[in-house]
Amino acid sequence: MKLLFIALMVSLTSSSCQDKHQDLEDGLYAEFVTNKGTMVAKLFYEKVPVVVANFVGLAEGTHPKLADSLKGKPFYDGIIFHRVMDKFMIQGGDPTGTGMGSAGYKFFSEFDTSLSHDKAGILSMANSGGYNTNGSQFFITEVPKQNLDGFYADGSLKNCNGRVSCHSVFGELVKGLEVQDSISNVAVNPKNKPLEDVVIQKLNIIRKGDAAKAFDAAKVFTEQEPLLPQKLEELKAKELERIKEQSKEAAANFIKKHADFPGEVKEFPTGMVMILDAKADGIKPKPSDRVLIDCTGLFEDGSFFFSTIVEDAKKYNNYNEDAEKQGAYNAFAMPYNESATLVPGFREAMLNMDIGDKARIFVPSYLGYGAAGRGPVPPNANLIFDIELVGLDKK
Known part of the structure; x- marks a missing residue:
């Protein structure tokens, strides 16, 4: 009965949100209701399904890696934006509000070279470096920050195990850029924490269309997250073949010159x-x-x-x-x-x-x-x- 009640409440909340955002095209969305206003991000579940599944699973309390005490509870509701940097980004997702907290697990990075931190309003995973340090924390850009991509401008992959920034883009604001801007301009302490809490009062997932409604976050994460290291190796191998082909032309030019x-x-x-x-x-x-x-x-x-x-x-x-x-x-x-x-x-x-x-x-x-x-x-x-x-x- 408890699980049925939770499912019913999620359904009712989702229906209410969809009614409020009837102008959205088919897709999967996250609605951030904050004490500074509301932002809506489109989630790129077709390009980076695991990262989106992680975020959706947390938002809806269905994530398979959540502790039993957290299951069935919207993880992000009540969490603050603990790190705010003007002309850069706003960061949240830490239940402790310190920047050190998480949902109790880490998972592997997932990249799509068509998704870049190339504009304001990009929703991306925060991490502590390397490929396997993603968790519950995320950020939203205020300005383009392509140095945060997991790849270079020519599409070649970075060595993310080095001391370089590699973050997985998984969404983009389609509503509320002015809210992001207002949050990024709040007064902060020397550690970039707002002096007055900026709270995610509610984080709702909105599904528009059959494909988005069929997206099973828990199943996607369980089945596909273990495959991400191999997926990365395949991307690297594909990238190496591309570079080798380009190098053949460069070698021929060297000989000619x-x-x-x-x-x-x-x-x-x-x-x-x-x-x-x-x-x-x-x-x-x-x-x-x-x-x-x-x-x-x-x-x-x-x-x-x-x-x-x-x-x-x-x-x-x-x-x-x-x-x-x-x-x-x-x-x-x-x-x-x-x-x-x-x-x-x-x-x-x-x-x-x-x-x-x-x-x-x-x-x-x-x-x-x-x-x-x-x-x-x-x-x-x-x-x-x-x-x-x-x-x-x-x-």
């Missing part, structure tokens, strides 16, 4: 391309040897980012006298084997060179610094290196 460069063109199955100017009597190092390497690193457009060679640093207007005094312009030693701590494309080139050989190589991004980038190298950058094996390390 360097048609007059001295040396033999060698194309490797990995995607690395080498123009090798081999020394006639070069010594082949043994895997137990350490070799001394001079190199200069360039971006695809020919701009400079690194060199161990004074002349090259000066040539590209990047010479630093203090750096030279500290030994920056000296050949560095590396083991002549797979243990060498070099990006894969550079290491592969080195292992195909003898002492005295020189080479200009093309390193596709996935054999370089990848999606993470490093230092002056941005994410997903193809690189060009001039390399010379100048000798064996006798130390």
Whole structure:
């Protein structure tokens, strides 16, 4: 009887909300009734079903991971917006109001590259970093914040296990942007908590149309959330194939551009391309040897980012006298084997060179610094290196 009563109350509330918002097109919506006004967000349940199922399950008290004491209760009702930052976002969903609370569980991230923090009113998951730290907390943007996406502008995925922001977009305000704006402008303390509580008095889920009415949040979360890590790996694999295809064209352009460069063109199955100017009597190092390497690193457009060679640093207007005094312009030693701590494309080139050989190589991004980038190298950058094996390390 208790469960029947709860189901009846949810049905009545939903019907009342739908009557109030008859102008909404078919879809799944969340109505935030706050003490500052009402906002309505459309939920992207077809693109990110698990994140939406999590939110809907909490709002309706049907989430399978809720403790028994919380089941059947609207989780978000009475919760405050505990973190408010003007020209950024408003954040809620923490039952403790401290920013440290949750619904008692965490779940994996879910991304769709068509959904971005590209405007005001974007509803997204808050987390503490990494892929598996989503819970009950969410935020709504006041301005575009695409640096919060789980992918870059070209659609390539970020390495979200690094120190980068990766948040799952799952909705967008279709009503009440002015309410979001008024909340973002309330007075706050030094920790960005409103001085006077901004309360979610009621969070109602509205279903318009047969597809939205058939969306079973508990079932979707139970069945699909365990599949998210594999789904992410599939996205990564698909992304890698896309990058490899793009790199083939870039490698072909590299070869064409360097048609007059001295040396033999060698194309490797990995995607690395080498123009090798081999020394006639070069010594082949043994895997137990350490070799001394001079190199200069360039971006695809020919701009400079690194060199161990004074002349090259000066040539590209990047010479630093203090750096030279500290030994920056000296050949560095590396083991002549797979243990060498070099990006894969550079290491592969080195292992195909003898002492005295020189080479200009093309390193596709996935054999370089990848999606993470490093230092002056941005994410997903193809690189060009001039390399010379100048000798064996006798130390």
